[in-house]
Every structure is written in structure tokens, then in C-alpha cells.
Amino acid sequence: MKKALLDWYRRRRRDLPWRRRVSPYRTWVSEIMLQQTTVAAVVPKYERFLERFPDLKALAAASEDEVLRAWSGLGYYSRARNLLRAAQKIVSEHGGEFPSDFDSILGLPGIGRYTAGAILSIAFGKAYPVLDGNVMRVFARYFGIRKDLKKAETKKQLWASAEKLVDRGQPGDWNQALMELGATVCLPESPDCGACPVSRDCAAFRKNWQDELPVSPKRRDFIELKWTCLWIEDAGKVLLWKRSAQERFLKGHWGLPEPRHLRVKPGRLLRKERHTITHHKIAIEVRAAQSPKTFPKEAVWVPKDRISERLVSSLWLKCLGS
Numbered sequence: 001m002k003k004a005l006l007d008w009y010r011r012r013r014r015d016l017p018w019r020r021r022v023s024p025y026r027t028w029v030s031e032i033m034l035q036q037t038t039v040a041a042v043v044p045k046y047e048r049f050l051e052r053f054p055d056l057k058a059l060a061a062a063s064e065d066e067v068l069r070a071w072s073g074l075g076y077y078s079r080a081r082n083l084l085r086a087a088q089k090i091v092s093e094h095g096g097e098f099p100s101d102f103d104s105i106l107g108l109p110g111i112g113r114y115t116a117g118a119i120l121s122i123a124f125g126k127a128y129p130v131l132d133g134n135v136m137r138v139f140a141r142y143f144g145i146r147k148d149l150k151k152a153e154t155k156k157q158l159w160a161s162a163e164k165l166v167d168r169g170q171p172g173d174w175n176q177a178l179m180e181l182g183a184t185v186c187l188p189e190s191p192d193c194g195a196c197p198v199s200r201d202c203a204a205f206r207k208n209w210q211d212e213l214p215v216s217p218k219r220r221d222f223i224e225l226k227w228t229c230l231w232i233e234d235a236g237k238v239l240l241w242k243r244s245a246q247e248r249f250l251k252g253h254w255g256l257p258e259p260r261h262l263r264v265k266p267g268r269l270l271r272k273e274r275h276t277i278t279h280h281k282i283a284i285e286v287r288a289a290q291s292p293k294t295f296p297k298e299a300v301w302v303p304k305d306r307i308s309e310r311l312v313s314s315l316w317l318k319c320l321g322s
């Protein structure tokens with residue numbers, strides 16, 4: 001499996017910005033962005049983020065608002081907050097140098113076993129395994145594993161396989177080759193076994209189990225939610241609201257206020273949108289409203305042509321019609 005997969009990876013790997021120049025910082029940012037987000041969506045955001053924060057020190061010195069703005073459109077904003085907190089921790093506890101041992105990397109906010117393994121293998125050349133959704137699917141098919149991949153005991157088994165297989169000489173290429181195979185050939189639907197470098201020894205290919213593996217547990221149902229947001233405009237300015245850390249969604253973000261934030265009645269319907277956050281489907285109504293009589297500290301008037309600088313989530317961009 002090893003030689004065939006590594007040869008294939010060197011011939012076929014996609015030209016991606018984080019592969020052109022490798023450093024712990026660049027690998028880390030790319031891996032965090034790629035969690036729950038497609039490569040196509042990440043590439044332009046990654047390049048923009050790296051222009052704005054070219055190194056760890058630049059990121060550590062930024063404000064949370066600046067980092068959220070650079071993260072705009074990628075969703076799952078806790079990733080951006082953790083990135084900032086981790087950069088600050090590296091500066092304060094590791095002298096600004098990205099740590100190169102597993103425990104120190106794992107001790108950084110937002111970094112789990114997968115990300116630590118990816119950084120250590122790709123950027124430091126250390127033989128640590130990775131196991132993401134792509135690698136799990138490849139392993140399930142290649143080894144013919146008919147178990148629920150979400151179960152802890154199955155994951156333990158898969159981590160053990162990943163650990164045993166990781167190439168000691170080229171761990172970064174090996175891990176990326178496995179992930180690349182899952183992302184481009186061994187796809188969830190219709191894997192392209194004819195183009196697969198490891199089909200000869202693949203259990204699913206030999207037994208024609210490709211469509212049955214991995215075994216999929218019942219999908220989680222979506223929860224439908226309704227939101228009303230208020231468009232309060234006066235003298236060319238719009239009232240924005242700084243959401244608290246206790247909000248269920250978009251914690252710490254700037255947003256349009258909701259009726260529960262201000263004691264004002266929603267008026268004329270201006271716009272309807274739909275947006276999905278994790279397994280929540282949100283139907284949003286943007287309604288005009290009168291200016292409130294009192295202004296809590298979370299409410300700020302912002303010139304209309306500058307509100308998109310603060311409303312970074314794609315949910316708000318939809319509400320603005322952008």
C-alpha cells in the first residue's frame with residue numbers, strides 16, 4: 001500500500017497554497033480552516049488570512065474583531081477565536097516559536113489529536129498519525145471494517161491502524177496522501193476505484209462493498225428555528241448589537257439586534273433569508289423597527305456604508321443582501 005500511495009500522491013497531489021511553502025504556522029492555519037470546510041472555500045480565505053496575518057506574531061497582536069473579520073464566511077467562529085488564543089499562548093509561553101512536541105501542541109486551544117498529528121508530521125517531519133473523516137473512510141473500505149465509525153472503540157482501532165501505518169521517513173507526505181485519496185478518489189459517493197493506487201489490496205474493492213462502507217449510523221435530524229432581526233436606521237446609521245458570550249449562536253459577534261435585545265416592536269418585513277448553522281435550519285425575517293428609547297451598552301450606531309465591516313458572519317451578509 002505504502003509505495004503505491006506515496007508515488008501516486010507525488011504525481012497527483014493538488015497544488016494548494018499551504019503546500020507551496022510549509023511552516024508550522026501555515027500548516028496550523030490551513031488545518032484549522034479545513035475543519036468542516038471544503039478546500040475550494042478555504043483557498044481564497046487562507047490566502048487573504050495569510051496576507052493579513054503573515055506570521056504568528058502578527059496574529060497574536062490582533063484584536064478578536066480583526067481575526068473574526070478575516071475569518072468572515074468560513075463559519076464555526078470558535079475556530080478563529082481559538083486560533084487567536086493559541087497564538088497569544090505561543091507568544092507568552094513558548095517565546096513566539098511554534099512548539100514541536102506533541103503535548104505542548106495539544107495544550108493549545110482548538111487543537112486536538114488530529115491537528116497535532118498533522119502539524120507534527122507535515123511541518124516538523126515527525127512520525128505522528130492523523131485520522132480525519134477522509135482517512136476513516138479509506139481505512140473502513142481498505143480494511144473492510146463493518147463497524148460504526150462514530151463509536152469510540154472503532155475510532156480507537158482506526159487510530160491504532162493509522163499509528164502502525166504512518167511512514168517513519170515521510171510522515172507528512174504519507175498522511176497527506178491518505179487524506180488526498182479520501183478527498184479526491186475514495187469519495188463518499190461513487191469512489192473512483194479504477195483510478196485508485198491501492199485497489200489491488202482493498203477489501204471493499206475485492207468484495208464490491210464500496211457502497212456499503214463505511215457503515216452509516218442514522219443521520220441527525222435538522223432543527224428548524226425562526227429568528228426575527230431588526231433593521232433600525234436613523235440619519236444614515238444602523239443600530240448594531242454586540243452579541244454576548246452567552247448567546248446560543250454567533251457568540252461575541254456583531255449582528256442585527258433581535259426583539260429580545262431591545263424593547264421595540266418589529267415592523268414591516270424587509271427581507272426573508274434561510275441559513276444553516278450545524279444542524280439548525282434558521283428562517284430569518286429582517287423587519288424594520290423604530291429606534292429604542294434606551295440604549296444598552298451592546299447597541300452601537302454604525303454608518304450604513306460601514307456595517308459590513310462588522311457583520312462578518314455569512315448569516316448577516318445574507319440579511320444585508322450581499
Ligand code: SF4
Pocket residue numbers: 138141142185186187191192193196197198199200202203204205210
Ligand atoms: S479501491 Fe475504491 S474503495 Fe478501495 S480505497 Fe480505492 S477508491 Fe476506496
